Amino acid sequence: MTIAEVSKKFDLSQDTLRYYERIGLIPSVNRNKGGIRDYTEEDCKWIVFIKCMRSAGLPIEVLIEYVGLFQQGDATIEARKELLIGQRKQLIARMEDMQKTLELLNYKIESYEQTVVKKEKELKRSED
Amino acid sequence: MTIAEVSKKFDLSQDTLRYYERIGLIPSVNRNKGGIRDYTEEDCKWIVFIKCMRSAGLPIEVLIEYVGLFQQGDATIEARKELLIGQRKQLIARMEDMQKTLELLNYKIESYEQTVVKKEKELKRSED
DNA sequence: CCTTGACTTGGAGTTAACTCCAAGTGTTAT
DNA sequence: ATAACACTTGGAGTTAACTCCAAGTCAAGG
Known part of the structure; x- marks a missing residue:
């Protein structure tokens, strides 16, 4: 999925999606040959999760920490x-x-x- | 009541109390001869109300509007x-x-x- | 080959809600 | 009366979470 599609699907601006990725709020998204983002199902699940958490007011900082821990594997x-x-x-x-x-x-x-x-x-x- | 007492009682910084008054989030507080704020019971009720509303996330802007309407009397x-x-x-x-x-x-x-x-x-x- | 248009990045700008500061005045204690 | 201190005002600074922008890249159509 392109960023345009994801943006529409989850009602998040492209800027916000890129921002979330930049700050580590979602794991980094794959790029195709041209360097353009190609969101997987997995990426979309993260977006849904983050969107849900954000809608309840969980601070971005904490969610970044969570994503970081997740990426470190089972030890966390x-x-x-x-x-x-x-x-x-x-x-x-x-x-x-x-x-x-x-x-x-x-x-x-x-x-x-x-x-x-x-x-x-x-x-x-x-x-x- | 002095601003120091009100600040302690409601756990709001003096800066915040003055800020709230400045922007019209609470009606303006009486001053004594020296120009120093002397909060009445009425003032305290406003503070409690505003604090409650703010704690639930109501935006300041809307609350300012409410206070403004209130001060215009029964017509509102x-x-x-x-x-x-x-x-x-x-x-x-x-x-x-x-x-x-x-x-x-x-x-x-x-x-x-x-x-x-x-x-x-x-x-x-x-x-x- | 040139333009159009979607995409990229890094960085600057915005908004809400405080929070802090500087300069000045008034009150109190010695 | 003079130092210490609380208070005043207007304005600047801060933080979180976006949001926008400029400059550059790249693929596709005429």
Whole structure:
């Protein structure tokens, strides 16, 4: 697959794809005779994984470390597991913060709803 | 309350508190005779609210708009409600992304767990 | 053979959200 | 009253994560 196809498929700009590769966020992609990127299935899996992790806010730096560990082979399995466990913990903490905010938003929106209703009632009364 | 007390109480740097005020993220705080900030209860409530919203990733720009609407009085109640509803929608979407990522992380961690177990078994077998 | 157009690289620019700094003023302790 | 210190403002600097750009390469069509 060319970078144009991958870009379209995963909705990531070509610049971002090249950037990700440059900084080691995905393992380096094969080039054809002309030096042009030719993404394999494997490459695409990495992109999906990274995209998923990024969408949840995992920092690029940490993901680069993970990819680096992965490339060092089986000796790093334990380290990779620990890394993911650490990130999971932080992710859960963020989700809890967001849950609290969601509840506050719900409460505020409801309050506004009641204020609006009250205003409408007043309006009706003044029409009588 | 002085800025030092507020800073300690809410774990926000004095710089951040002044920055928030400067950009209109909280309504402007009263000054005493010497021109020094004297935070009221009301100010603190704003800080708590903003801190909560920020912790869930709501952009500063949107919160500035909300504060601006608030200061314009009752005529903006409907607009404020709509703004919060919009943000709630985006928040929920982000939480769903994170939930997916969490599930993937759980799955990966479990896989690593099994790999480790398998390795240990192989090790034991080779000891026999 | 020359142009068009997609691709390459390295590096500069952008945005959000702080974070730090310099220069100046006011308050407090000795 | 003078040094030490907290506070003020406006503006510059920083960081993460892109995003854009310039200069160059290369294959294909007219």
